């Protein structure tokens with residue numbers, strides 16, 4: 106197994122990025138956009154990238170913050186226990202009293218947790234808790250998992266099921282929205298609950314259980330629907346299932362001839378990387394092609410432990426993509442997003458989707474404008490490797506599916522050409538005559 110590595114002494118500058126060049130370029134430079142009346146000049150702010158927290162050359166197994174946290178709050182835990190995913194789940198922080206022992210709580214946090222008023226339960230693994238700042242309620246990771254009173258306020262346009270999943274479920278827990286894909290909600294349990302969860306209406310409520318009879322019905326539906334070639338396992342977090350049950354599920358799906366690929370959506374490498382064991386990887390690889398969509402939100406989640414988990418998954422031949430939700434005050438700036446994408450790339454995770462936050466009930470404090478999302482994409486495209494630029498999407502409310510959003514790169518449509526705007530706002534002409542209708 107590849108040695109995990111991290112050390113502050115290795116935190117030099119980032120390796121120089123080599124830009125991807127198109128194979129050929131016939132476009133010709135015309136002028137800069139800034140000189141063109143009517144166009145707003147976009148300038149990418151100067152950014153300083155904090156060096157990545159992981160590097161392939163050092164040997165420490167966790168951040169000093171994690172080691173200190175463990176000594177202070179779980180002094181009796183042995184290495185074996187701390188690194189055991191079931192121990193982590195059994196020792197989750199689940200009550201106000203437990204939180205209050207660890208964090209200096211703000212009044213907003215206190216009010217939301219003291220009386221347990223939120224629909225979404227509280228749950229944080231000790232490992233993830235070790236990454237939280239104990240005194241600053243505005244620390245990005247802390248905001249994603251510690252409830253505040255803001256999530257109790259429902260604003261206009263918000264809904265409990267904004268994506269209309271309930272209306273597209275032919276079988277309880279199975280969403281069939283796109284013709285060739287099915288989403289199977291395996292269970293509603295997560296090791297750590299994200300306060301902005303799209304499925305906060307159901308996760309952690311114990312209503313979707315991974316019972317064999319329910320899952321068999323869903324498998325049966327997939328078996329009798331030949332159009333389905335891609336099954337996404339989600340929830341809740343499917344990797345919180347035990348190996349045996351997960352294997353039964355993967356095996357049953359793999360036996361269906363028209364199921365070409367199986368995908369697993371999970372936040373485990375970020376919140377419970379101890380779950381990624383050699384045994385789990387050995388089991389999953391028997392059912393290839395299995396892909397994984399990993400949920401990462403902030404560069405601080407890319408620790409030595411998550412680096413190791415992603416390395417094991419990649420070495421097991423599992424292609425890894427990331428899904429990130431755009432969150433106000435947490436990752437909604439070019440610098441943080443660039444840093445996250447760079448760290449993911451170093452962990453062999455391909456940035457896949459950047460989601461506009463869904464308008465779930467009580468999410469106003471997390472949502473940021475679409476213009477901000479476009480600004481972030483403009484700040485990535487051309488300024489870093491193309492592989493590091495995710496597709497920015499809005500999941501259309503009501504069940505319309507993912508709609509991609511792109512900054513405008515076509516400045517003008519001429520009769521004979523397109524005027525293209527590059528990442529530096531320079532204009533180029535590409536020959537593309539409009540054909541007369543009679544010739545089409």
Ligand code: SF4
Pocket residue numbers: 294295297298299301302303304308340341342371372400
């Ligand atoms: S891990 Fe996923 S399903 Fe679980 S709470 Fe977070 S966003 Fe929701």
